[in-house]
Amino acid sequence: MRLSTQILHISVVSAALSLLGAGLRGLPERPAAPPVSGSCGGGGSELGFAAAAVGWISPEEARTLLSGGSVAFVDCRSEPEFLNGHVSGALHVPAEGGSPGEALLERLRGAATVVTYCDAGEACERSQRLATMLSQTGLPDVRVMRGGLPAWLSHGYPAESGSCPLCTSTN
Amino acid sequence: MHLHELNQSSTARVLRLLCRVGLAGLFLWAALPKLAEPGRFMEDLANYRVLPEALLAPVAVGLPMLELLCALALLAGPYVAGSAALTSALLFGFAAAMAQARARGIDLECGCFGAESRAQVSWDLVLRNVVYALGALWVAVSSRSTQPTPTTAQAAKG
Secondary structure (H helix, E strand, C coil), X not given: CCHHHHXXXXXXXXXXXXXXXXXXXXXXXXXXXXXXXXXXXXXXXXXXXXXXXXEEECXXXXXXXXXHCCEEEEECCXXXXXXXXXXXXXXXXXXXXXXXXXXXXXXXHCCCEEEEECCCCCCCHHHHHHHHHHHHCCCCCEEEECCHHHHHHHCCCCEECCCCHHHHHHC | XXXXXXXXXXXXXXXXXXXXXXXXXXXXXHHHHHHXXXXXXXXXXXXXXXXXXXXXXXXXXXXXXXXXXXXXXXXXXXXXXXXXXXHHHHHHHHHHHHHHHHHXXXXXXXXXXXXXXXXXXXHHHHXXXXXXXXXXXXXXXXXXXXXXXXXXXXXHHC
């Protein structure tokens, strides 16, 4: 049997079985994120996170985006932690605070990529929850920074301390 | 046929069989968890940021099925060359998807073997996929050249 015929047979059978499977089980949906107490922005369960599209970003790539001015960082740690130090220019949406206001969302819509972070990478679900929520507001590219602030600082990337003047008027 | 040629061809046959079984095992291991949890696989696919949203669900259903059939066909005689060629193409595709993610600085889990395997995408993983792909390509080419054509089959009968 010719090679192309073999490939065709396998592909057709695969497609037919996939269609059958999809017909019987339906097309898959992304799993819903588990509810997390004290999630960033709060009110996560009311918003329904089932269809979130959020990926990861490394500190290196986030730094590159920062140089290009096309990124907005969102810090979801507590107020004292934020005051002590954060990514330069980051906005602050603390876990214990309310949902981000429309003005803050409007500011985030001006960025090509929004990066959330907290104190760790995969272990910090707060930043994942916030990223999911922001993604569901229609922001096209929301990512969670792998390793969080410690990874950012370990690279010696720009950071600053103090409050977030933009947040008081927009949050 | 000389003795050393006979030894070479039997060595190649054994090597090809090992490659077939190895690749089939790899693809079975990869396909089954994804078939069981297509939603999780869809999530992994989305993290690569290559496919448009509309294609995520069809690919999450179709790709594991293709992996499963390739695995089974690698073990079955008549479709070895075709399944090995498809396996090679898939592995090159996976390597390309991982390479673009690394090149863009996207730090993600490969999703290669379902939710239980959370290996990070790395250049090592890209290289490993290329090696597997080359192995599958060799199986496809060598299986094809050893399959009897209608002419040679008739000559053998005659």
